[in-house]
Amino acid sequence: MCGVVGIVGQSPVNQLLYDALTVLQHRGQDAAGIVTEDKGKFFLRKSNGLVRDVFHSRHMQSLVGDIGIGHVRYPTAGNSSTAESQPFYVNSPYGIVLAHNGNLTNSIELHQALFQSDLRHINTTSDSEVLLNVFAHELQLQAKLKPEPKDIFLAVAGVHRRCRGAYGVVALISGLGMVAFRDPNGIRPLVYGKRIADNGAIEYMVASESVALDVIGFELIADVAPGEAIFIDAAGELHVQQCAEVVNKTPCMFEFVYFARPDSIIDGISVYKARLRMGDALAERILALRPDHDIEVVIPIPDTSRTSALQLANRLGVNFREGFMKNRYIGRTFIMPGQTERRKSVRQKLNAIGLEFKGKNVLLVDDSIVRGTTCYEIIEMARDAGAKNVYFASAAPEVLYPNVYGIDMPAAKELIAHGRTTDEIRQAIGADWLVYQKLEDLKTATQTKKSDVHDFDCSVFDGAYVTGDIDQAYLDALETLRKDDNKSKVLVSDSSMVDLHNDDEG
Numbered sequence: 001m002c003g004v005v006g007i008v009g010q011s012p013v014n015q016l017l018y019d020a021l022t023v024l025q026h027r028g029q030d031a032a033g034i035v036t037e038d039k040g041k042f043f044l045r046k047s048n049g050l051v052r053d054v055f056h057s058r059h060m061q062s063l064v065g066d067i068g069i070g071h072v073r074y075p076t077a078g079n080s081s082t083a084e085s086q087p088f089y090v091n092s093p094y095g096i097v098l099a100h101n102g103n104l105t106n107s108i109e110l111h112q113a114l115f116q117s118d119l120r121h122i123n124t125t126s127d128s129e130v131l132l133n134v135f136a137h138e139l140q141l142q143a144k145l146k147p148e149p150k151d152i153f154l155a156v157a158g159v160h161r162r163c164r165g166a167y168g169v170v171a172l173i174s175g176l177g178m179v180a181f182r183d184p185n186g187i188r189p190l191v192y193g194k195r196i197a198d199n200g201a202i203e204y205m206v207a208s209e210s211v212a213l214d215v216i217g218f219e220l221i222a223d224v225a226p227g228e229a230i231f232i233d234a235a236g237e238l239h240v241q242q243c244a245e246v247v248n249k250t251p252c253m254f255e256f257v258y259f260a261r262p263d264s265i266i267d268g269i270s271v272y273k274a275r276l277r278m279g280d281a282l283a284e285r286i287l288a289l290r291p292d293h294d295i296e297v298v299i300p301i302p303d304t305s306r307t308s309a310l311q312l313a314n315r316l317g318v319n320f321r322e323g324f325m326k327n328r329y330i331g332r333t334f335i336m337p338g339q340t341e342r343r344k345s346v347r348q349k350l351n352a353i354g355l356e357f358k359g360k361n362v363l364l365v366d367d368s369i370v371r372g373t374t375c376y377e378i379i380e381m382a383r384d385a386g387a388k389n390v391y392f393a394s395a396a397p398e399v400l401y402p403n404v405y406g407i408d409m410p411a412a413k414e415l416i417a418h419g420r421t422t423d424e425i426r427q428a429i430g431a432d433w434l435v436y437q438k439l440e441d442l443k444t445a446t447q448t449k450k451s452d453v454h455d456f457d458c459s460v461f462d463g464a465y466v467t468g469d470i471d472q473a474y475l476d477a478l479e480t481l482r483k484d485d486n487k488s489k490v491l492v493s494d495s496s497m498v499d500l501h502n503d504d505e506g
C-alpha cells in the first residue's frame with residue numbers, strides 16, 4: 001500500500017513533499033522518492049529506505065522547482081530494487097514522471113501489448129512502469145505539441161480502457177502540469193486540496209490520504225472520484241473531468257481496517273469513527289456470544305487496534321489498559337517483506353507490562369489477523385506475563401483470500417485462517433477463546449449516511465474481486481511468484497537496472 005503526493009506550488013515544494021511523505025510513511029517503508037520540475041527539467045531522488053534515510057541535505061537542495069510529486073513504496077509487484085522505487089520516468093511524449101499506489105491485474109498482458117503494438121520498452125518488472133507507459137502512449141496518440149486539458153483526460157480514459165486493477169496515480173507532464181487519477185472502482189484512496197500562497201495564488205496538493213493535507217496546511221477540496229482525473233495546468237488552473245465510462249465505487253475495506261491513519265477521511269468516511277464503530281460492533285458480538293463473560297481487562301495491540309479496542313472496552317464496561325508498550329522506532333510489521341523479519345520485529349516492537357496481565361482474564365484486541373504473526377507472539381507474551389486466560393478479538397473478519405489490489409498478501413496458504421475453522425485458528429495462535437467481527441457488521445460499521453459509498457472491495461474477506469477479472473489461474477500464478485518462500489529467489493533486487501537518476505552516489 002504505497003503513498004503518493006503531488007504539489008503545484010508558488011515556491012519550492014521539496015520540503016513540503018518530504019513532510020507529506022513522512023506523514024504517509026505508514027503506507028510504505030521500503031523505498032521513497034521525490035521528483036521536482038524546474039524550467040522543463042526533472043530532478044529525482046529515490047532509493048530504498050525510510051523517508052528520513054533516503055533524503056539528505058544534498059538531495060533536498062538538488063530537488064528544485066515549484067512543482068513535484070513523491071512516493072513511499074510497499075512493493076506488491078516486481079522486485080524491491082532501487083530501480084523499481086518510484087516515481088518512474090519516461091521521456092516521450094513531453095517527459096512524464098509518475099507515482100502509483102495500487103496494483104495492476106493485467107500488467108503482463110499490457111507489458112506485451114506495449115512492446116508489440118505500441119513499440120515501447122519496459123525496463124523493470126514493476127506494474128507502475130507499465131502504467132506510466134500506457135498513459136504516455138495514450139497521450140502520444142493525441143498527437144499535440146501543446147495538449148489541452150481535454151487531451152490529458154482522453155489519455156486517462158485510455159488508461160481506464162486498458163488497465164485493470166487498482167490505481168491511485170499522480171504524474172507530472174513536463175512544462176504542462178500535474179495530473180492525478182483514480183481507477184473506476186476507487187479501490188485506492190486519493191484526495192486533493194488547496195491553500196492560498198503568500199502571493200495570493202492558489203496552490204494545489206494531491207495525496208493518498210487527507211491527513212497529509214492537514215499536516216502540510218492544505219484544505220481538503222474532495223476525493224478524486226473513482227474514474228475521475230484532475231489536472232492542474234502550468235498556469236495553476238484546476239480542471240476536473242470524469243474519464244471512465246463505467247464507475248462502480250468500491251473502496252478497499254482494508255484501508256479502514258488497517259492501512260489508513262485514523263485521522264484520515266476517505267470518500268467522506270472518517271477512518272477514526274469507522275474504527276470506533278468496529279469496536280462497538282465487536283463488543284455487541286462478544287456480549288451476544290458470551291453474556292456471562294469473565295473478561296477483566298481489555299488490552300489493545302498497538303498501534304492500529306487502539307481506537308476500536310477502546311470503544312469495545314467502553315461498551316463492555318471493562319477496564320481498558322495499555323498492556324503492551326511499543327518501541328516507537330520500529331515501523332509496521334505487516335508491511336515488512338519477509339516472515340522472519342516480521343516475527344522478529346513483533347518481539348522487538350512490543351513489550352508487556354506485567355501487572356496488567358498477572359492473574360487476570362485478558363481480552364487482547366487487534367484490528368485484524370492476517371498471517372497470525374502478531375497474535376501468536378503476543379499471546380505467548382501475555383502468558384509469560386502471567387495472564388490467567390488469554391482471549392483474543394479481531395475487529396475484522398477472517399482474512400481468507402489473497403489481495404490483488406496493492407496489499408502484499410499473495411498466497412492464501414500464508415493466511416492463518418485459510419482452511420481452518422475458528423477453533424483451529426484459536427489453537428494455532430494459542431488463545432483460550434477467539435472471536436472475529438462478522439463481515440456484515442464490519443460493512444455497517446464503516447458505512448455512514450454522509451458518504452455515497454454503498455459497497456466496498458472486501459475481497460480478502462469474501463473472495464469477490466470487484467474488478468471481475470480475477471480467476472483461480474491468476475491467483476495460482478500470483479502465489480507462485482510472490483509467496484514468501486519464493487520472493488527471495490525470484491524477486492531478487494537488481495541494482496544494475498537502468499532508470500532515471502540524478503544522483504547515483506547513494
Ligand SMILES: O=P(O)(O)OC[C@H]1O[C@H](OP(=O)(O)OP(=O)(O)O)[C@H](O)[C@@H]1O
Nearest residue numbers: 303304332333334369370371372373374
Ligand atoms: O496477523 P499478522 O500477519 O501479524 O498481521 C496483522 C497485524 O499486523 C498489523 O500490525 P502492524 O505492526 O503492521 O502495524 P500497527 O503498528 O499499525 O498495528 C495489524 O495491525 C495487526 O496487528
Ligand SMILES: NC(=O)CC[C@H](N)C(=O)O
Nearest residue numbers: 001002075076077101102
Ligand atoms: N503497494 C503499492 O501501492 C505498490 C505499487 C506498485 N504495484 C509497486 O509495487 O511498486
Ligand SMILES: [Mg+2]
Nearest residue numbers: 301302303304
Ligand atoms: Mg498491528
